[in-house]
Amino acid sequence: MMNFLRRFMAGRYGGDQLNNALLVLSLLLILLERFTHWRWMTIPVLVLLVLCYFRVFSRNIQARYAENQRFLRWWGQIGVRLRNAGLRFQDRKTHRYYKCPHCKQRLRVPRGRGKINITCPHCRTQFIRKS
Secondary structure, eight states: OHHHHHHHHTTSOOOOHHHHHHHHHHHHHHHHHHHHTOGGGHHHHHHHHHHHHHHHHOSOHHHHHHHHHHHHHHHHHHHHHHHHHHHHHHTTTTEEEEEOTTTOOEEEEESSOOEEEEEOTTTOOEEEEEO
16 A cells, blocks of 8 residues: 555655645634634635645646745745844843844833933944833
8 A cells, every 4th residue: 555655756856844834724714614604615625625635646846846936035035124123022021122223223221221322233334222
């Protein structure tokens, strides 16, 4: 049986990060449909699952690889923003974050120091803020 599956999948694309994201999105839509009783939601779920299986069994490996790379570039930008927001949330009691008025660089300063003169390390602009 395993030999049959190996031979069947030979030359096919298989799974990747975009497929995982499509599966997670379809599961979330299934849960949303169950809680809201929106019967029309089954059509987008089926479309996502068919697309996922199409990508897994596709023999056009270059096209599927290019799709995954575009997804990873897009998701990478969102992932960086989410990680930075999480780090800012963890530091919320000890530090404040300001944007430089000139270059828009995000700056981290310690809390509880009163009014301080902040110098942007990127553009050397100085501005006064309360920490």
